[in-house]
Amino acid sequence: MRIRSTTLAVAALTLALAAGIPATTATASADTADAATRPGDVVASAPSSFHPRPGQPTNTKAWKIQYRSTTADGAPDVVSGTVVVPQDGRVGPRPLVSYAVGTVGLDDSCAPSDHLPRGTSAEGTLIHQLTQRGWAVVVTDYEGLGTPGPHTYSVGPSAGHAVLDAARAAQRLPExxxxxxxxxxxxxxxxxxxxxxxxxxxxxxxxxxxxVKGAAAGGIPADLLKVADSDNGRAGSGVVFMLAAGQDAAFPELKLDSYLNPAGKTLVDYLRTHCAAIDTTVGSFKRISDMTTRDPLAQPDWQARLNQSKLGRTAPAAPVYQYHAAGDELIPYAVAQQLRTDWCAKGADVHWRAIAGRGHITGGTSGAAAAADWLADRFAGRPSDGNC
Known part of the structure; x- marks a missing residue:
């Protein structure tokens, strides 16, 4: 998705109407869209709601927003998301968490902003635990989920932009x-x-x-080539084909479909139009060699693009809490260890935590509370506790 500044007014009107904003509000958003030129500027907004489970009350107010961001190749785009603010009468600056969800799928129907109001988000309870601490939360939909264009799944620079711009947008949303x-x-x-x-x-x-006082990041697929090699033909192989589709969405010159055989085209077309719960099942135990006429991930142009999403080449500008399940069956533990080594070698402030006896999913759920506690210490101004 590459919405240029000359078309932002039309994009804003289209997005606002799609979000159910009244016509007058949508028109106002369109009229001011050309002024929304900075990353993080709000293009459109509408009241929403937040429920961890269907109908579960949270004592919060929520808004669905569309905001300016930046693609992986530096072009302006528009991303959607949800801002959730507790209604607890807090006085003074309220901490804000820019929350990035795990894999939800490639279809627009998978967007977190579509599921948070209905109580059907897989991470709704984890987000609720943050709002119960009195923190505001903004949840990005990432590029291409809930907005025009395909989802650029696994493209790190695009996702990083979306997370940071979501925080900017939440702070710039007057309501x-x-x-x-x-x-x-x-x-x-x-x-x-x-x-x-x-x-x-x-x-x-x-x-x-x-x-930014700190970033808590777990189960990180820091090296996509190593992740793809590990998951190829195994239970997590659906992720391999999803990441290929996401890279192709961001960089159409990769021409993924030209590598796929009929079975591969059927599989990838299915993944593009469904969500993760079914995608990971349908895509499991598939080998790249069985779905392609030749392996795209072995080609120099593909490897160059995948390596653009590799983490560890720049020291984070804020303290990091990095956690990973020792028994992670989807993201190799060694990939996480290497990222820690790379960040530490560059002088980053990293608190590393290995979660014993857990796999990928259970590592995420069991590690979330400690990650939030670590963020609470950073919000309280306590010294960081890196253990490089």
Whole structure:
């Protein structure tokens, strides 16, 4: 998705109407869209709601937003998301967490902003635990989920931009009442861990004005080539084909479909139009060689693009809490260890935690509370506790 500044007014009107904003509000958003030229500027907003489970009350207010962001190749785009603010009468700057969800799928129907109001988000309870601490939360939909264009799944720079710009947008949304200089945290696991890691790495150059106190990132697929090699033909092989589709979405010159045989085209077309719960099942135990006429991931152009999403080449500009399940069957433990080594070698402030006896999913759920406790310490101004 590459919405240029000359078409932002039309894009804003289309997105606002799709979100159910009244015509007058949508028109106003369109009229001011050309002024929304900075990354993080709000293009459109509408009241929403947040429920961890269907109908579960949360004492919060929520808004669905569309905001300016940046693609992996530096072009302006529009991303959607959800801002959730507790209604607890707090006085003073309220901490804001920019929360990056794990893999939800490639179809627009998978977007978190579509599921948070209905109580059907897989991470709704984890998000609720943050709002119960009195923190505001903004949840990005990432590029291409809930907005025009395909989802650029696994493309790290795009995801990092979306996470940082979501925080900017939440602070610039008047209804949310958040301070532009308030404390910010970043949190995410799995795909969200990649997005959070990228946000931490690009913070200093892309969004230095944000007062980010720390980033909690778990289950990070820091090296996509190694992840794909590990998952090829195994239970997590659906992720391999999803990441190929996501890279192709961001970089159409990769021409993924030209590598696919009929079975591969059927599989990838299915993955593009469904969500993760079914995608990971349908795509499991498939080998790249059985779905292609030749392996795209073995080609230099594909390897170059996948390596653009590799983490560990820049020290995060804020303290990082990195956690990973020792028994992770989807993201190799060694990939996480290497990222820790690379960050530490560059002088980063990293608190590393290995979660024993857990796999990928259970590592995420069991590790979330400790990650939030670590963020709470950063919000409280306590010294960081890196253990490089």
């Amino acid at each position: 949310a009442g958040l301070s532009a200089s308030g404390p910010v945290g970043i949190m995410g696991y799995s795909q969200g861990g990649q997005a959070s890691g990228w946000a931490a790495e690009m913070l200093g150059s892309y969004a230095p004005e944000l007062q």
